[in-house]
Amino acid sequence: MTEPVFQHLAALGSSFASGPGIDPVIDRMAGRSARNYPHLVAEGLGAQLTDLTVSGATTANVLDTPQRVLNHTFPPQLDGLPADADLVTITVGGNDLGNGLTTILAGVVGRLLSPIPVAGLGSSLVRRFRPARSEDVIDRAATTLVQIVDIVRARTGGARVLVVGYLTVFGDDSRPGPELPFDVAAIDDFRRRGEQVQEVLARAAAKSGAEFIDAGAASRSHAVGSAEPWVLGMTPLRSVVETVPYHPNAAGMAAVAELILTHLRTSGS
Template sequence: MSAHFRHIAALGSSFAAGPGIEPLADRAAGRSARNYPHLLAERLDAELTDLTVSGATTETVLDVPQRRMKREFPPQLRGLPAHADLVTITVGGNDLNYAGSMFALGIAGRISSYAWVRPLSRVLPGPQVPNPTPDSVEGAAANLTRVVDAAHGRAPRARILLVDYLTVIGPDTRQSREAPLDEASVDGLRRLGDQVSRVFEIAASRSGAELVRMGERSRGHALGSADPWVTGLPDRLRRLRTLAPFHPNAAGMRAVADAVAEHLEA
């Protein structure tokens, strides 16, 4: 390893926190003890302050408290240690309703396949793929840039990495039991994933933060691929109590940790 890191701090949403991956480190936060920040800290033999919370937005990282499962989490940046020497940041997807829209469309698609629901699905409007405006993308990128700047302010000696979201809907994704999405939804969600990656590119160019391009790296490991790094909708919807569909799986978290470590070695 070209550089030694003593203390890692992780900021972010569910694509960093790892909901559904056992064992959980904090159930209310939807935070796994085997998410990529934990795996990276083990690999680098470093201490870890994991501040990630599922459902986080750039605002709840910056300055807005987040309420989840009857707990209130303070803005994540408040917990960033001044002595951290490596900060990873994976947030912004929820600003564009990335995971939430996949979940809503997947549930709607699965339910509409039930015979007794079909007549209703023809007359009732279902969820739509978000179509963020340029202003929405710009707003998310501006806030992500603010996150980087604030992290530099709180941990001035830290190396800061923006770690992009894994691709969920990729070139091999087709309508299936785990991805019950019509062709238009698949195309729209694929574009939405590209917009999330664009948010990271803009923020990296403006802030000077380093960028780990996980969206690009994981494109061949999306749903429908031979080796997916993400989960789809479980066969039985009752399993939603323990699984997080359309999120990184254990292999995906290992892949992110590997990519970050390789980036640091380069």
Template sequence: MSDPEYRHVAALGSSFASGPGIEPIEDRAARRSARNYPHLLAETLGAALTDLTVAGATTATIIDTPQRSLLRKFPPQLDGLPGIADLVTITAGGNDLNYIGAMTRLAFAARLAGNALTRPLSSLLSRVGVPTPSPDEVELAAANLVRIVEAVTKRAAGARVVLVDYLTVIGEHTTTSGETPFPASTLDMLRRLGDTVSEVFTLAAGRTSATLVPMRELSASHALGSADPWVTGMPARLRDLAGCAPFHPKANGMRAVAAAIVDRLRE
């Protein structure tokens, strides 16, 4: 299907946009999939794509701070934004609040706690619990999303900007399991942290002309523990982590995000 309204899509964001663990991999250093939602969106619209997403990105590394990985140093994502882009997607802010990082750390801690040899490391990893962002931290993340939207509209004049919220990982009915090895109290705190990340998107959308695609709300029935989760959980064995990205979108989640964006564009 071709859509004459959009000819060049550009994507900015972190791992919930880049798609680590989803084959085929387009850029190993960026942990970027060739089947992430930016690729699927551009394909659906019949548009060209500039995918600047990098796993681990923060709002700062999109705006003006280089991002370093083991394999490469990435310039600020806005530096690569083409002026001809007429549709720009943004998924960022979760790493500012240590959302998935905390979830992954605590899941590792839970798995390591069962072995006497690794129990000290488990205690170390779990010493800092689930983050509780302060109002100032939430405001800073929202303000930085606003800065990104404003910078995009200056560089790519006339482009439609879309803020794409994070998929729900821990939902209302998610319970303790092998995939989510957290006690009920931790699950509740992680759920609230996800709500806070979503609040950042709502605040930024309210202060800009950007279109909001509320993926946390739209994916609420596809969290871990549901019949059809759109995200991955902790694998059964730690050795299965190679090539896996726990608590990140699966291929079906990426398809759902791309479809939700198209629906929002055409409302």
């Protein structure tokens, strides 16, 4: 296989790219790890890295909307895109479609509150943070992703763009338990949401002419509850500050990086 040659990698996206909780964390506000897949890919290529990823980002936060995290505001990620980037990775869209950590944790809390005799407290909380996925929301996310790819190419003079899918969190073998404190119906719903996010990213990549890295398909046997998970399940409360449940672990980030490097080596530079 021919080693690809790239000088400057720029990374855009949300937490499945930034790597919150994976040591060493280099930007806690952004939830950004020095061992996320952008860092590992840049290391493998011997390329300079501009990592613009921020946990919780939506497609709008990449495109043109500042992102507020506590007392800090991150500018739109495209504002920081270097003109000399010749390779750009994009992983975003899950938060647009209600497939982010807030939604999942609301399901956990809702389940815990469901026995409490306050009419509908648990179920109303779940509905509040599990918004309906209308076709308008889906189309908007896909359209914005295409815009992002087009702008990346225009601002960089034609950088190679990889739309990188999300790792599978809820796989076919994921079952209720300590790591997944949900009932079967909720797990199935989250699984469908994850599949929908992958479909949106694949659709946007095809429409824009970007290359799609199908991390979801590659990780179906590495979901929460599997023998070798690439994502974390629910953890004891004492370790939540150190790890982020339902997000990639170090092995998952390494796996995504290897998927990207293998794709680049086998598809030409």
